[in-house]
Amino acid sequence: MIAKALGRLLALLGAALVLYLAVVLVNVTIAAVSTSTAKPSRGAAAPPSSRVLARGRQIFRFDTFGDQAFWGSALQLHRAIAGSKNGGVGPGVSPKTALSVGLKVDATRIPTSVAAAIKAGKVNLNDPKVTLTLLKLNAVVGVRGFFRGNRLTSMGITCAFCHSTVDNSFAPGIGRRRDGWPNRDLNVGAIVGLAPNKKPITGLLQVDEATVNKVLASWGPGKFDAELFLDGKAFRPDGKSAATLIPAAFGLDGINLHTYTGWGSVPYWNAFVANLEMHGIGNFDDDRLSNAKQFPVAARAGFAHVRNKRDLITSKLGPLHLYQLSLPVPHSKRFNRAAARRGKAIFNGKGRCANCHMPPAFSDAGWNLHTGEEICTDNFQSSRSPTFRYRTTPLRGIVAKTKGGFYHDGRYPTLRAVVDHYDSCFKLGLSSREKTELVEYLRGR
Ligand code: HEC
Ligand code: HEC
Numbered sequence: 001m002i003a004k005a006l007g008r009l010l011a012l013l014g015a016a017l018v019l020y021l022a023v024v025l026v027n028v029t030i031a032a033v034s035t036s037t038a039k040p041s042r043g044a045a046a047p048p049s050s051r052v053l054a055r056g057r058q059i060f061r062f063d064t065f066g067d068q069a070f071w072g073s074a075l076q077l078h079r080a081i082a083g084s085k086n087g088g089v090g091p092g093v094s095p096k097t098a099l100s101v102g103l104k105v106d107a108t109r110i111p112t113s114v115a116a117a118i119k120a121g122k123v124n125l126n127d128p129k130v131t132l133t134l135l136k137l138n139a140v141v142g143v144r145g146f147f148r149g150n151r152l153t154s155m156g157i158t159c160a161f162c163h164s165t166v167d168n169s170f171a172p173g174i175g176r177r178r179d180g181w182p183n184r185d186l187n188v189g190a191i192v193g194l195a196p197n198k199k200p201i202t203g204l205l206q207v208d209e210a211t212v213n214k215v216l217a218s219w220g221p222g223k224f225d226a227e228l229f230l231d232g233k234a235f236r237p238d239g240k241s242a243a244t245l246i247p248a249a250f251g252l253d254g255i256n257l258h259t260y261t262g263w264g265s266v267p268y269w270n271a272f273v274a275n276l277e278m279h280g281i282g283n284f285d286d287d288r289l290s291n292a293k294q295f296p297v298a299a300r301a302g303f304a305h306v307r308n309k310r311d312l313i314t315s316k317l318g319p320l321h322l323y324q325l326s327l328p329v330p331h332s333k334r335f336n337r338a339a340a341r342r343g344k345a346i347f348n349g350k351g352r353c354a355n356c357h358m359p360p361a362f363s364d365a366g367w368n369l370h371t372g373e374e375i376c377t378d379n380f381q382s383s384r385s386p387t388f389r390y391r392t393t394p395l396r397g398i399v400a401k402t403k404g405g406f407y408h409d410g411r412y413p414t415l416r417a418v419v420d421h422y423d424s425c426f427k428l429g430l431s432s433r434e435k436t437e438l439v440e441y442l443r444g445r
Contacts, residue, residue, distance in 0.1 A: 061160045094127055102186035107166070163180055163246065180327035182222065182249075185221050189217060245408065247259075252325065261381060261384065274316075285304070286303075286304055287304050343439070360396075362392075363394045
């Protein structure tokens, strides 16, 4: 009896501590970013205030940019989540199913009493109704539910859907948010595949539903194909999926071009994603997308010039940009320091890695693009971009990118495989020991 009561009390205290620590950490981070001793002179640009960063964080985590018009109204995804017993269709999505397709739960949004009940095994994680409760608490990372009473009437997604994970501190898939970490567990294709109405996708791509289902099933965890809705190419020439790994949204400061194939700057890509991929409501210009030869789908759909009277995106690009640049880069402490020191010398010297991956950002300073030939790789993905190049991937925070492999499509399962690739590509003649040292250096970035 006493032991049980004590256990419950400890669980409650633990949950309260988690909440407290989360609040303190967030405040400390914001304070640290916004600390500035110099007062801006009259007329000079003010440094980003904690208010702007807090707004950026709010947008990154919670803003759908009105995309519920697509995910809810058009695809009807909310009805598949609710299930027929709760006013939707089909079996519904239980918390267990949601976690199994990689969705994450923000533990700090769960009231302590509910947290204790979960810990005590008193919450049925096989019941879609519990998913609705989590959505109502705004606890499902990157997914917003819209309710009338207890009825789920629509849903939308936010940047955090793909670019955040949690630290699993409460349970696997449940913990404190890690903004900017790529969610390499998230099976975007499986989630979109649940949509009761796929007409918006079959219409856009001009293919039948069976084809759309096949494509969505081919992506797998941690991947999404941002170019599919532009060029309609779903598979590489070798028959494998054309989807790319979800990249980190941290560690991008000081870097010119972004995405695996260098589409543009961070604000460019944020506007691109919010309008064309999330299907938010805004304005967007990129005349390169009117090239019907390279981008038949985008040209047909008028993606080169998107106009909406109501713009829920453009005014948010500034704070969103600043927030992304302020995201801390995680560093692993679990690597061999002595080996990494020798690895650093190889990275900067014999390995020629720093020719492109220039510290501290680990991408080229300047125009950071290369042809497939320069790194002994094929040009399938680069030719899906208006640059026809690959962008030198920034290497910081490797600890957050260990799942799903390396290079844009995860073709190299380990860092050692990447190093082996460069060893043969550049005829470096690295010994096995030198390769290990190089890997240890990368593991600590
Ligand atoms: C459905 C998943 C998904 C969502 C939602 C999403 N992204 Fe991404 N993001 C990706 C993928 C995949 C790429 C890589 C695209 C490529 O290289 O072709 C990417 C690339 C990026 C990059 C470039 C990273 C780099 O290494 O240069 C940034 C920055 C980014 N996203 C920010 C955002 C922001 C901000 C939002 C919200 C407005 C957002 N993303 C929404 C999947 C997503
Ligand atoms: C000529 C420029 C160039 C040189 C030299 C170069 N890289 Fe790269 N690196 C790239 C490009 C471009 C990519 C992106 C390839 C892709 O995604 O398909 C990349 C990707 C990587 C990745 C994958 C990162 C990820 O998250 O997917 C690693 C790791 C890496 N390089 C390490 C190295 C090491 C180690 C060396 C030295 C042995 C090196 N690179 C030399 C341009 C270069």
